[in-house]
Amino acid sequence: MGKPLRWPLGVASQSLVGRKICGVRRRGKYLLVDLDQGLLLLHLGMSGSLNFAPTQAEAGPHDHMDLVTDRGVLRLHDPRRFGAVVWAPSEDSPQAQKLLGRLGVEPLNGQFDVTAFADALKKRQSAIKQVLLAGDVVVGVGNIYASEALFMAGIRPTTKAARLSRPRVARLQKAIVEVLTRAVQQGGSSLKDFVSAEGRTGYFQLEAAVYGRAGEPCRVCSTPIKSMLQGQRTTFYCPVCQKP
């Protein structure tokens, strides 16, 4: 079914026959499907989507996995194949920790602490945007939301993380929580081919303050939004609202 994803499953798919799904969790951008024996780690990459249907339909070229249960079929569709499905014997196993072990704190579970965030940033000499993207301090902040959160916090993306004052770190922490919360409420961002489980695209991009708006007027001060490359990724910012 389809071409291989990013990594092999790590176990014969036959060995999953008869397993029971005990629960589903999330860690960073990984979905954890707990089984009565081991767990599955799913990642949607940038173009993956999950669909749950009563019966198994014919697979298209970008369908990579059907998890057939007695309640229906969970299908993973991923045109660009950045996604993954990996089986691990437990969350503490080397297989799982290789993927989950270095993840930073969850921004939306109430444990995203300003003091710990400030301490972590003090140790990093690279640009704040790159630290956010690295995912080892805080998870969930991808390229779009990094630009948006830094705009909301009034921080230039190139500012060295270690040089941010405590009040600015506090602003950034609040901005990250607010940007992600609003994005989730609106169903995520759709640039090209994102589709939710319900088949809807996200609407966050309709209100992006800076992302994808190079040359357009800042919604606050009307200065043209600038774009630049940081670590092979495009960053958008307002040169007036965001201070170094």
Add this chain to the structure above:
DNA sequence: CCATATACCTGGCAGC
């Protein structure tokens, strides 16, 4: 330990 670069992949689009 930290920082930066690279690879992976393919649909969509600009430009010729």
Add this chain to the structure above:
DNA sequence: TGCTGCCAGGTATATG
């Protein structure tokens, strides 16, 4: 019209 080439995204891995 059809081709080429570039771009977008997340993150493991390699290299400095």
